[in-house]
Amino acid sequence: MRWIFLCCCVLYAWPRWVLACELRVQVSDFPPYSYQKDGEWRGSRVVLSQRLAQKLNCGVRFYDVPWARALVLLQQGDLDLMFNLTPTPAREAFLWFSRPHHLERLAFATTMTDPQWQQLQDLSKLAEFPGIIALTQGSYMGQPMMELLQQSKFRQKTLEVAERRVKNELVLKDRAQGLVEDLDYLKFAITNFPEYQQLTITPLRLSQTKVSAGFSKNSVLFKQKQQLVQAIAELDAEGLWFSELP
Structure with missing residues (x-):
């Protein structure tokens, strides 16, 4: 009986273990979207990252990287996500773009x-x-x-x-x-x-223009594309994805 119980517990925990990950997000000193206060990253893009990570059962880590350098790291798969991007053919070669999150x-x-x-x-x-x-x-x-x-x-x-x-x-x-x-x-x-x-x-x-989040097609996280699509759709349906500042 104990063996059966343990097996059931492992099977129940399996989906959460599969989804365990770390969301690596580009940030910079760019208030009100991202900025540091009291040693922590804050701002609307930080909150959006945290919402997405929670949906994916991921941790989240923020990397203070300049814009142009971040695009290179995304192309290499060394970053997962960057916000405020306009989809272009050149970028679509290595990025998957979410539904827009901001005007x-x-x-x-x-x-x-x-x-x-x-x-x-x-x-x-x-x-x-x-x-x-x-x-x-x-x-x-x-x-x-x-x-x-x-x-x-x-x-x-x-x-x-x-x-x-x-x-x-x-x-x-x-x-x-x-x-x-x-x-x-x-x-x-x-x-x-x-x-x-x-x-x-x-x-x-x-x-x-409406800008989107760009996800690296070469990152480990992108293997969970279907989960990404579902998580963003759920956030959007809850009114927690698209934002327009006054």
């Missing part, structure tokens, strides 16, 4: 005091911008902007860096005079960090 709006901000640039609305006018424009390497900024970047004259006005923090510091230290950045991040930073108050968010919006 991302990319804006242009500047330290220029000339009203002509503070009130910039037309992307074509950006080609005449008199300063340097800082960009995040590997970021998709909407098709019109990507086409503009193909023009060598405009490309000379831009400076691409791998890490968002470094990109923003270039502008704050006047080594660049404009930048493309997530609108919600800019609003948060200007409200909470005094040094960002020198920035003006222009009316120009480069893109407004």
Whole structure:
């Protein structure tokens, strides 16, 4: 009887053991999505990771990795997940994209005091911008902007860096005079960090797209793709997957 009882216990525990895993998630200093406070990662993407990990019966570990480097690690299978990604054919070669989790709006901000640039609305006018424009390497900024970047004259006005923090510091230290950045991040930073108050968010919006979580097709976790699909569907049905900040 004891042997039968033990066998039953093992069989009951088997599915939970099979699903035991660790969800490796890219994060960075990117409030309100991810940021550190009291030695812990917090923010909406951190909460979303924890919800997903719980559905999968996984632990979760956060890796502070720059945007461009994270894409390389995802391609190698050394990271499982990265949020706020726009699906592109190049990325789909090594990433599986979830249903959208957020409406991302990319804006242009500047330290220029000339009203002509503070009130910039037309992307074509950006080609005449008199300063340097800082960009995040590997970021998709909407098709019109990507086409503009193909023009060598405009490309000379831009400076691409791998890490968002470094990109923003270039502008704050006047080594660049404009930048493309997530609108919600800019609003948060200007409200909470005094040094960002020198920035003006222009009316120009480069893109407004629903972004998704990208899962590495080369990671161990992706072998549980069906469980991923089901977990995200359940979170979405519960109203816990898609979020849009005011």
